[in-house]
Amino acid sequence: MTRADQITFDGVSKKFGENVVLDDLSFGVAAGERVTLIGPSGSGKTTILRMLMTLTEPDSGTITVDGDNLFQEMRNGTLVPAREQHLRSVRRKITMVFQQYNLFPNMRVLRNVTEAPVHVLGLSQDEAEARARELLEMVGLADKIDAHPAHLSGGQQQRVAIARALAIRPEVLLLDEVTSALDPELAAEVLDVLRDVAKSTSVTMLCVTHAMKFARDISDRVLMFNEGRIIESAPPAELFDAPQHERTQRFLRSLR
Numbered sequence: 001m002t003r004a005d006q007i008t009f010d011g012v013s014k015k016f017g018e019n020v021v022l023d024d025l026s027f028g029v030a031a032g033e034r035v036t037l038i039g040p041s042g043s044g045k046t047t048i049l050r051m052l053m054t055l056t057e058p059d060s061g062t063i064t065v066d067g068d069n070l071f072q073e074m075r076n077g078t079l080v081p082a083r084e085q086h087l088r089s090v091r092r093k094i095t096m097v098f099q100q101y102n103l104f105p106n107m108r109v110l111r112n113v114t115e116a117p118v119h120v121l122g123l124s125q126d127e128a129e130a131r132a133r134e135l136l137e138m139v140g141l142a143d144k145i146d147a148h149p150a151h152l153s154g155g156q157q158q159r160v161a162i163a164r165a166l167a168i169r170p171e172v173l174l175l176d177e178v179t180s181a182l183d184p185e186l187a188a189e190v191l192d193v194l195r196d197v198a199k200s201t202s203v204t205m206l207c208v209t210h211a212m213k214f215a216r217d218i219s220d221r222v223l224m225f226n227e228g229r230i231i232e233s234a235p236p237a238e239l240f241d242a243p244q245h246e247r248t249q250r251f252l253r254s255l256r
């Protein structure tokens, strides 16, 4: 963690009941960096992304984005999300794509993508539509702008979700196992779109994935999690080809 980091976790711990999910975790992510989080199921990876969206609170520790604290301490010592007014600038720059797309089912594709620019950024309908059309073209769905989500394949829905996330021109994009609900072929389409995003933008990416080839292609750094701690952190070529930790070796073998 350095002062220049855009995202910092400092001494963050979280338990659900007796289950220790994050254990005094500290790390930082620089602006524009692409970081992949790997590790066994239940090791706390999704919890980290959810905390950045203030969907889950830490028990203790500090999380900042561009120096802004995401949580504030109550008098009894518990942490709660900072005031909405304080979070407004963070909400405009951070966005998350979920495993289960979560499109608005009652809105056509175009409207799914224009909703946040109009309501969060205050763009006019015309500006938002122009941006949405550009993004839908980028994800290969220019011909589906009038479709309802239910009429799209899972891979197409996920590509709409990516266009929707990018519509606010985020500085930070959080990706939570965005291909794990998809068949390999549809997953490949989605990963190709994300490779383009990585290439054509400077967005900071935090990515939880089991798609190791993709992680190798786009990441600057891979963090290996185990039991709520980072046990290994290295550029992908190093971590995948010469893992130092026995737990990392075992985890990578289990994916083959």
Ligand code: ADP
Pocket: 016, 019, 021, 039, 040, 041, 042, 043, 044, 045, 046, 047, 048, 208
């Ligand atoms: P990962 O993404 O590495 O699979 P998660 O961050 O999703 O791990 O979950 C870490 C642990 O926290 C898991 O054991 C999970 O069951 C538990 N957990 C996550 N959310 C909740 C919750 N809302 N209530 C209780 N337990 C939870």
